[in-house]
Amino acid sequence: MGLIDLERKEQIKEKKYRAYHLQRSNNISGLLFISPFYIIFAVFGLFPLAFTIVMSFYRWSMLGEKQFIGFDNYKLLFTNDPLFWLSVTNTFKIWFMSTVPQLILALILAFILNMAFLKGKGIFRLAVFMPNITSIVAVAIVFSSMFGTNYGVINYFLELFGLNPIDWSGTRIGTQVAISVMIMWRWVGYNTIIYLSGLQGISKDLYEAATIDGASTRQQFLYITVPMMRPIILFTVILSTIGGMQIFTEPLLFGKGSVNQGLTMTLYLYEEAFTRYSFGYAAAVAWILFFIIILFSLVNMLLTRIIRS
Amino acid sequence: MNNVGQKKLPRFFLYIFLSITALVSIFPFYWMFVIGSNTNSEVNRMPPAIIPGSTFVENAMKVFERTNFFGSIFNSLFISAAITFFVLFFCSLAGFAFAKIPFKGRNFFFVFLLATMMVPPQLGLIPSFMIMSTLGWVDTLQAVIVPGMVSAFGVFFMRQYISGAITDDLLDAAKIDGCGHFRTYWNIVIPAIRPAYATLGIITFMGAWNDFLWPLVVLKDERVHTIQLTLRTLHEAYTVDYPMILAGTFMATIPILIVFLIFNRQFIAGITEGAVKH
Numbered sequence: 001m002g003l004i005d006l007e008r009k010e011q012i013k014e015k016k017y018r019a020y021h022l023q024r025s026n027n028i029s030g031l032l033f034i035s036p037f038y039i040i041f042a043v044f045g046l047f048p049l050a051f052t053i054v055m056s057f058y059r060w061s062m063l064g065e066k067q068f069i070g071f072d073n074y075k076l077l078f079t080n081d082p083l084f085w086l087s088v089t090n091t092f093k094i095w096f097m098s099t100v101p102q103l104i105l106a107l108i109l110a111f112i113l114n115m116a117f118l119k120g121k122g123i124f125r126l127a128v129f130m131p132n133i134t135s136i137v138a139v140a141i142v143f144s145s146m147f148g149t150n151y152g153v154i155n156y157f158l159e160l161f162g163l164n165p166i167d168w169s170g171t172r173i174g175t176q177v178a179i180s181v182m183i184m185w186r187w188v189g190y191n192t193i194i195y196l197s198g199l200q201g202i203s204k205d206l207y208e209a210a211t212i213d214g215a216s217t218r219q220q221f222l223y224i225t226v227p228m229m230r231p232i233i234l235f236t237v238i239l240s241t242i243g244g245m246q247i248f249t250e251p252l253l254f255g256k257g258s259v260n261q262g263l264t265m266t267l268y269l270y271e272e273a274f275t276r277y278s279f280g281y282a283a284a285v286a287w288i289l290f291f292i293i294i295l296f297s298l299v300n301m302l303l304t305r306i307i308r309s
Numbered sequence: 310m311n312n313v314g315q316k317k318l319p320r321f322f323l324y325i326f327l328s329i330t331a332l333v334s335i336f337p338f339y340w341m342f343v344i345g346s347n348t349n350s351e352v353n354r355m356p357p358a359i360i361p362g363s364t365f366v367e368n369a370m371k372v373f374e375r376t377n378f379f380g381s382i383f384n385s386l387f388i389s390a391a392i393t394f395f396v397l398f399f400c401s402l403a404g405f406a407f408a409k410i411p412f413k414g415r416n417f418f419f420v421f422l423l424a425t426m427m428v429p430p431q432l433g434l435i436p437s438f439m440i441m442s443t444l445g446w447v448d449t450l451q452a453v454i455v456p457g458m459v460s461a462f463g464v465f466f467m468r469q470y471i472s473g474a475i476t477d478d479l480l481d482a483a484k485i486d487g488c489g490h491f492r493t494y495w496n497i498v499i500p501a502i503r504p505a506y507a508t509l510g511i512i513t514f515m516g517a518w519n520d521f522l523w524p525l526v527v528l529k530d531e532r533v534h535t536i537q538l539t540l541r542t543l544h545e546a547y548t549v550d551y552p553m554i555l556a557g558t559f560m561a562t563i564p565i566l567i568v569f570l571i572f573n574r575q576f577i578a579g580i581t582e583g584a585v586k587h
Binding site for chain 1: 320323326327330331333334335337338340341344352353354355356357359399400402403405406407410411412413414415418422425427428429431432433434435436437438439440455456458459461464489490491494515518519521522526537540541544551554555558561562565566569570573576577580581
């Protein structure tokens with residue numbers, strides 16, 4: 001009796017010992033394997049983030065001269081910097097003009113590309129997706145040429161159709177439309193691909209039932225496709241919000257225009273930091289930018305949720 | 310979606326609509342070549358030249374003379390390849406840990422990882438630049454490579470893939486054979502996730518190749534410019550010579566377009582997987 005007890009005790013001890021060892025080895029390997037991400041992120045992601053807060057309370061120049069000034073940078077930003085607020089409104093206008101038509105067009109394209117009878121789907125899909133792999137720099141350059149006021153091909157087409165040519169770089173709306181078109185051109189295909197994968201997840205029975213009930217294509221699109229796609233639409237809205245708030249390359253290359261109509265928030269941040277070298281002020285700009293993005297993303301999520309019901 | 314909408318909406322209009330969209334998508338590529346192969350005087354007139362001309366080679370030669378075109382292509386290739394290599398290694402290793410090793414704090418770290426994806430990268434731009442200048446890395450390629458070596462999306466993507474692709478039985482068998490975690494990763498995980506490597510690899514490579522803002526900040530010297538910076542310089546310095554600028558843009562765009570056409574399946578798979586899993 002005693003011997004068996006003892007043996008069992010030994011076994012339990014052995015089991016516990018092994019479990020302990022396994023857990024220890026799991027912990028060590030697990031943390032070790034994920035450590036490259038966290039180390040690099042700590043140095044080049046987290047630290048800069050935190051340090052941006054510190055800097056925003058200083059007058060800090062390129063050469064490293066610094067002077068603590070409390071909330072003065074923020075005060076200045078909120079009370080006496082119309083250029084920053086202009087950049088905020090510009091960013092939102094450009095975001096709106098590029099995102100809304102972009103997502104609607106992408107949804108329609110995906111709906112059509114999902115139709116069973118359609119031939120040459122692969123080719124069309126590839127064609128609309130190609131712009132997305134082109135670098136933004138290349139996009140901005142070729143569109144700058146196309147949007148040329150005097151010899152640009154777009155004005156040429158406008159004139160062919162009997163319309164007046166537009167001063168793309170000299171007018172407020174011209175520049176903002178040109179930048180929006182560049183963004184739209186690059187991202188429609190990307191969103192189409194995402195929507196297409198969502199559509200393929202919707203059961204065909206739904207459409208068949210609707211067809212039997214006599215629903216038109218338009219009705220099917222509005223009452224089956226759109227409601228079923230809401231989570232994916234929400235995802236693309238969030239992605240394009242984050243992306244739209246970071247627009248930088250297009251206005252930098254196209255030119256921000258005669259009255260700063262193309263100046264976006266990120267371009268303003270870049271200029272403040274790397275052409276005017278006021279690091280402290282630019283840090284404050286970065287933080288306000290971050291809060292605007294968070295706030296706006298939340299509003300978007302809320303809106304998309306409300307539309308859902 | 311069988312037969313739906315066939316009678317209601319004439320197919321003809323659908324094809325017209327799709328063809329116009331496809332044309333608009335392709336037109337700027339065509340236009341790069343049209344302008345890039347004409348002379349300045351053919352471009353700057355009304356009506357402008359709308360078919361390719363014959364001076365592409367001359368325009369290209371001007372690009373080679375005035376910029377470090379091939380050098381910057383090489384820099385871009387080196388940066389993108391190095392980033393892709395490290396991202397694939399580190400992200401699959403971390404993805405494996407998150408998917409299959411029950412370590413302490415796993416959930417906490419994973420939520421943290423997802424949260425980092427929400428932070429816009431330009432927020433820490435200035436301190437990041439200061440780190441680089443303190444390290445003396447401004448104007449060196451590692452200033453772009455090292456911060457790019459990991460990606461939160463990559464870890465997330467690999468975790469999702471490994472959770473699905475590798476069964477626990479397989480891992481148990483490896484454990485009984487006495488494989489440690491790293492050996493299991495090396496001998497079992499890596500061979501099993503080749504498709505995920507292809508997908509994440511092509512996405513990472515394209516992202517690194519097209520990156521602009523960060524290289525613009527840390528790579529000032531022309532010797533270390535990436536191709537995107539060279540294009541920008543070309544555009545800044547010679548605004549009056551669009552044929553030359555667009556010849557350069559065309560030459561920089563076509564190689565990546567070919568890479569895409571070869572790998573388009575993997576690339577598109579990566580995009581949709583990221584979306585559907587969110």
